Amino acid sequence: EIVLTQSPATLSLSPGDRATLSCRASQSVGSFLAWYQHKPGQAPRLLIYDASNRATGIPARFSGSGSGTDFTLTISSLEPEDFAVYYCQQRNNWPPLTFGGGTKVEIK
Amino acid sequence: EAQLVESGGGLVQPGGSLRLSCAASGFTFSNYDMNWVRQAPGKGLEWVSFISTNDYTIEYADSVKGRFTISRDNAENSLYLQMNSLRAEDTALYYCARPRTKGGPHAFDIWGQGTMVTVSS
Numbered sequence: 524e525i526v527l528t529q530s531p532a533t534l535s536l537s538p539g540d541r542a543t544l545s546c547r548a549s550q551s552v553g554s555f556l557a558w559y560q561h562k563p564g565q566a567p568r569l570l571i572y573d574a575s576n577r578a579t580g581i582p583a584r585f586s587g588s589g590s591g592t593d594f595t596l597t598i599s600s601l602e603p604e605d606f607a608v609y610y611c612q613q614r615n616n617w618p619p620l621t622f623g624g625g626t627k628v629e630i631k
Numbered sequence: 632e633a634q635l636v637e638s639g640g641g642l643v644q645p646g647g648s649l650r651l652s653c654a655a656s657g658f659t660f661s662n663y664d665m666n667w668v669r670q671a672p673g674k675g676l677e678w679v680s681f682i683s684t685n686d687y688t689i690e691y692a693d694s695v696k697g698r699f700t701i702s703r704d705n706a707e708n709s710l711y712l713q714m715n716s717l718r719a720e721d722t723a724l725y726y727c728a729r730p731r732t733k734g735g736p737h738a739f740d741i742w743g744q745g746t747m748v749t750v751s752s
């Protein structure tokens with residue numbers, strides 16, 4: 524099973540700051556990694572698929588990069604609605620499909 | 632607009648059973664593989680099960696294998712999860728999720744709002 528480790532667990536930032544979230548895989552997942560945003564009481568929202576492709580309707584301030592075992596989600600300038608929990612997920616080696624433990628982006 | 636609506640959650644005793652349903656609308660359900668994903672209280676997301684368009688491929692997380700059964704009815708645009716021998720650790724919000732494109736376990740771009748399952752005596 525591929526284990527995804529997200530860091531940091533919590534990121535305390537202010538609106539307008541740049542957010543850099545990391546996801547490290549226990550073995551290569553190629554480019555088959557996705558990022559989701561999850562807010563309380565809402566369904567998860569797909570942001571990035573296949574490491575660097577923005578999903579439909581996702582603002583350009585969200586970008587993904589990386590391949591193999593190291594991936595990054597960058598939010599160039601945080602908007603108030605961006606404070607949430609972010610998960611990475613791999614689909615390269617399955618079953619099982621696996622998610623990271625999440626990074627909470629909170630208001631400083 | 633593509634939409635998924637789950638139902639069937641509730642309170643059940645350990646060892647009991649429950650059947651979850653997911654009603655799909657706004658897209659051609661029969662063209663898409665489908666999944667169940669859950670989130671235990673205070674925890675992260677956990678993939679539970681996958682079913683291909685024609686039932687040919689079915690997969691489960693080890694944590695539910697042998698106890699849960701995924702199925703679908705393409706004529707009714709519905710996905711199901713039969714959960715037997717429920718345990719306290721199955722307590723979670725259960726989401727159905729659709730991959731963004733056809734053919735395999737692509738990233739999930741359509742999610743329902745979830746249905747809560749609580750296993751407790």
